[in-house]
Amino acid sequence: MIRIVICDDESETRAYLLSLIQAQPYLCEVVEHSSATAFLADPRETDLLLLDIELAPGSPDGMDLAERIREKWTGQQPIIIFVTGYEHYVFDAFDVDAFQYLLKPVDEEKFAKVFARAVARIESAKEKPALTLQFANTTKTISLDDIYYIESSNHKVILHLTDGEFASYVKIGDLELELQGHFFRVHKGYLVNLSYVAGYTKTEVALTNGAKLLISKYKYQEFVKAYLRFLKKGVGL
Missing domain, CATH: 2.40.50.1020 (LytTr DNA-binding domain)
Structure with missing residues (x-):
């Protein structure tokens, strides 16, 4: 079972990403959060985080959340895939070791390829004690x-x-x-x-x-x- 979190303040985007995940041939548990604050309040481990960068005001944005995960996370480090409408953040994504950077609207074929690679890395990590x-x-x-x-x-x-x-x-x-x-x-x-x-x-x-x-x-x-x-x-x- 792969645990996936979609963190995006747009309900339509969350629904679309959920449909893309459900179309993939893997057993997944998917949780949706509309803000970084909600994600941080969830104590469960995450294998894969699909993260928007510009989230609703009043909460850390996606890049801030990714930095916090990489710098202060004491548990399992999730794979992070940014899903955003803004191309100019792509170089910042390298600084937080993002696995991939997908632009909205997300292409279904490209999502399937990226998702399969992410799953392969997750499963490989689970097989090896760390x-x-x-x-x-x-x-x-x-x-x-x-x-x-x-x-x-x-x-x-x-x-x-x-x-x-x-x-x-x-x-x-x-x-x-x-x-x-x-x-x-x-x-x-x-x-x-x-x-x-x-x-x-x-x-x-x-x-x-x-x-x-x-x-x-x-x-x-x-x-x-x-x-x-x-x-x-x-x-x-």
């Missing part, structure tokens, strides 16, 4: 298979990723509980992705990216048991 973290004004959802290991440093954690690093003010102990089964805390400062273990000794674990991390002597036996359980279950990210 971690959502916040740092400063940035919220990022990271697939677990993009994380080699997590390091505790100066009251924050640093995620060592396949494409760089990401830091967040979260306790490594909380991540240890959340990620158990896929990750193991080999040392007070390191939480290792078991998928990327290349080998180990009684004093260190080697990862496939070349990193070598210390194993606490108090953690070694439990690490070996956890890693063997992981291999036996064939857990793959």
Whole structure:
């Protein structure tokens, strides 16, 4: 089930977009909101947001809402497709990582193509476990298979990723509980992705990216048991 929100102050536009969604071959739950304020008051997670930019006065406009989602959203980040009558906002849409920018009146064939691509991305993300973290004004959802290991440093954690690093003010102990089964805390400062273990000794674990991390002597036996359980279950990210 894909949860979709249409946020537009024009009832006719909402009805038209709803008809386009219902014509697609996917199982969807669709919710309509006439303002950004109404959307923000809805606590449920959203997979896909069809968002107008110029909403009714008295409420944040669509671009403001998108910025708030990208900067402060602590839950799942929705895919955002702008549906607007104004072409000049298109470059601003890149700044909030919009998936697509559709001009009104929306062409049915183009909508179907864009919608199918959005659904494919949503379903792919749902199949892979992920971690959502916040740092400063940035919220990022990271697939677990993009994380080699997590390091505790100066009251924050640093995620060592396949494409760089990401830091967040979260306790490594909380991540240890959340990620158990896929990750193991080999040392007070390191939480290792078991998928990327290349080998180990009684004093260190080697990862496939070349990193070598210390194993606490108090953690070694439990690490070996956890890693063997992981291999036996064939857990793959």
